Amino acid sequence: MTLPPHFHFLQRGWINSNTVIITGGAGPVVVDTGHPSSAAETVGLIGQIVDLAAIRLIVNTHCHWDHIGGNGALRGVSGVPTAVSAATAHILTTHDRRLMWLDYFAADCEPVTVDITWQDGDVVELGAYRFEVITTPGHAPDSIALYQPETRLLISADALHERDCGILNTAVHGDHILDEAITTVEKLQQYDIALVLPGHGGMITDPPASLHALARRLAEFKTYPEKMALHLLRRVTMTAVLLAQPISRQQFIEEALARPWPHDYAPRANCPDPERLLHQLLDDFIQRGLLREQDRNLSSLVPR
């Protein structure tokens, strides 16, 4: 499926969020800027599509580091303001490391300056189009999606990936976020959507089917919370490998065990031994051809 005019979709790999660029109107708008470790690459990719000096606005869909990591670099080039939801503004301006998951994953990210805040239901002009701002709590309490009615296009961020959504970090936010994610799916199902540009993965060309599949997955998580824990553990393990590689299995597991997530989620996945579980997750990735272990070092076979 081709994109409507003025939309540009930069699909990235596992770590980096996708970036959406909307041109026309008062000037280009950039939605989400990838992971801090790829900031220069992200700015380079955006610069291949638009004149960086002409960018009018950066939008961040939520506070996670893989969506805001290129903000500083882009702002440095174009001096452009940043718009986020009121909830995201609060987290970013206080640099709330807990809600940003930075403490949880022992990560770091430079502070983000916020200039404009939006509320649920706001209508905002981005490039050639008007969008409705939709709050979408679940994966992140501060998340927004952007809906464009004429083209029936939704920028969903991590509230909806193809038949999936971003991880549900119940250890940080509490078990209620699963219900919030379910409510968010029901909310999005009220919209007439023809095409979705998600925060990770490819364009979604059959949004109703994808939302239906996500609703089923979340219902399954409700019945079998261990599957929700495993969903998170897989994503986080691969992310950790991508950030640390090349790294020996032993060192990887040592470093992972020094962080909270394996200890919180192994019991939730019905596995009492976090170390054994990490070995199993790595073995499973190797078996599925997503990870390689060569010369005693792990390296990922999925794009960043």
Ligand SMILES: [Zn+2]
């Ligand atoms: Zn996220």
